[in-house]
Amino acid sequence: MSHSNSASVSLPRPSLPRSGSPHQKQSAPPSWLKWAIAITAALGAILEVIDTSIVNVALTDIQASVGATISEIGWVVTGYAIANVIIIPLTAWLGDYFGKKRYFVFSLIGFTIASVLCGLSANLPTLIAARVLQGLLGGGLLAKAQSILFETFPPAEQGIAQAIFGxxxxxxxxxxxxxxxxxxxxxxxxxxxxxxxxxxxAAVVMALLFLPADQRRSAARQPQVDWWGIGLLAIALGSLQTFLEEGEQDDWFDSQFIWFLAIATVIGLTLFIWRELSTRNPAVDLRVLRHRSLAAGSLYSGIVGMGLYGTLFAVPIFAQSVLHFTAQQTGLLLLPGALASAITMVAVGKISSRVDARLLIATGSVLTTLVMFSLATINPDTGTDSLFYPLLWRGVGTVMMFLPLSLATLSPLPKADIPAGSGFYNLTRQLGGSVGIAVLSTLLEQRHAFHRAMLAESVSPYNLQTQQRLDAMTAAIQSRGSDAVTAQQQALQLLDQTLDLQASILSFEDVFRFVGIVFICSLPLLFLLARGRGNGAGANVH
Structure with a gap:
């Protein structure tokens, strides 16, 4: 293989790159084109990520519109998530089979069409089918976007490029x-x-204009289709995601359906791993996990996913159930943290090439832990002002983990392994979020029941303080015109509501404290990561 141009980073012409012989090294794209590619890839990723959460606040309105039950409407979210996790690890193979540009453009067009179908849906089955289609096509945008950036930018510019994606x-x-x-x-x-x-x-037009053309390959070099691997992957990850989404609602292993999903997950994953490690043309190249940085980084990515999506699951529930915020007020509560994330992302992107990624990740983990312990001090008087700075710093801390982790995980990989590595890395973050939501929702319910039982023991009708409080509440209600019997019943209801509120607050404190402890316990994984500053194979990728 010729390396005559491998040291050159300047370009004599600003034309769009054309794929030549596979035995020749391509010149790096001109500066303006690199950033156009970055914005194109990031736009595709943003569309996919926003659609994972934008539906949540509209479920009540959708439920009323299509005449669905609460459990039925949940499949609008679940169907999208299942399709997402199934397709993400296949993106490397799909990009190789169809061509990276062709597959990315197809995903953008399909995602946009699926969005139209979602908006036009007149009933629940049609909407769920459209959401599944949207998830299948959107999953290709997330992993391919990150892969495109790693293949487009030299190591010295990876930080700011990944910041745009992040x-x-x-x-x-x-x-x-x-x-x-x-x-x-x-x-x-x-x-x-x-x-x-x-x-x-807009993303489709930009992708057609700016992404480099796919290399032409002969029929002999066309990768074979691993149908068994694809089928086993769909069974394994589809069962796992459904298990995580539906487990808490169905009381976990009290449900035969959940048992079936658990068994299908274990058998499916076992057969899938055996198949992919034994075939010459796997749908998902698990051999990339031989890279220590990818294996450790993917595991840590799952923990970051849990912290990112898990806390974004718990905070809105607290705001709406305890503080009685509307959906829009809850969104505005989270917005400053999102803006802080965007600003921090750019700042960290600029310094990431000069600072050890592990130091930044450790700083972000400690900061996130402090935020979680700060949120664990919530009380009935907690309001927007009390939550503003913790949520702001949560956004900063998450970025300090996310961006350097991407670099430390993927930058040491050879160019040929980046697509598969990126797909696996993004999958673990998505699954980490699902696991986080499942664990935290179950923990929230169990701790609520525990705290309510403990509080109820001290709130006895034979307790003098309880009786005095009930008498005072009854008298206050009677003074507003209620009779003695009604006033006493209303006083008991108010006491029960107070008990429930206090149990809810204590359970949220436990959840936030649990997330903080998980982040502290995950710090030893940093010793398995690379420095993430363009070292290793990345030096001869571009």
Missing amino acids: VGVIAGPAIGPTLGGYLTDNLGWRWIFFINIPFGI
């Missing part, structure tokens, strides 16, 4: 509810899907 991935889950709440309240729930149309069209 703005969408980190800020998207917080922007989604804010945007979704506004559109639902002012234009109707269908506009949470129609809003994708202009941005999808």
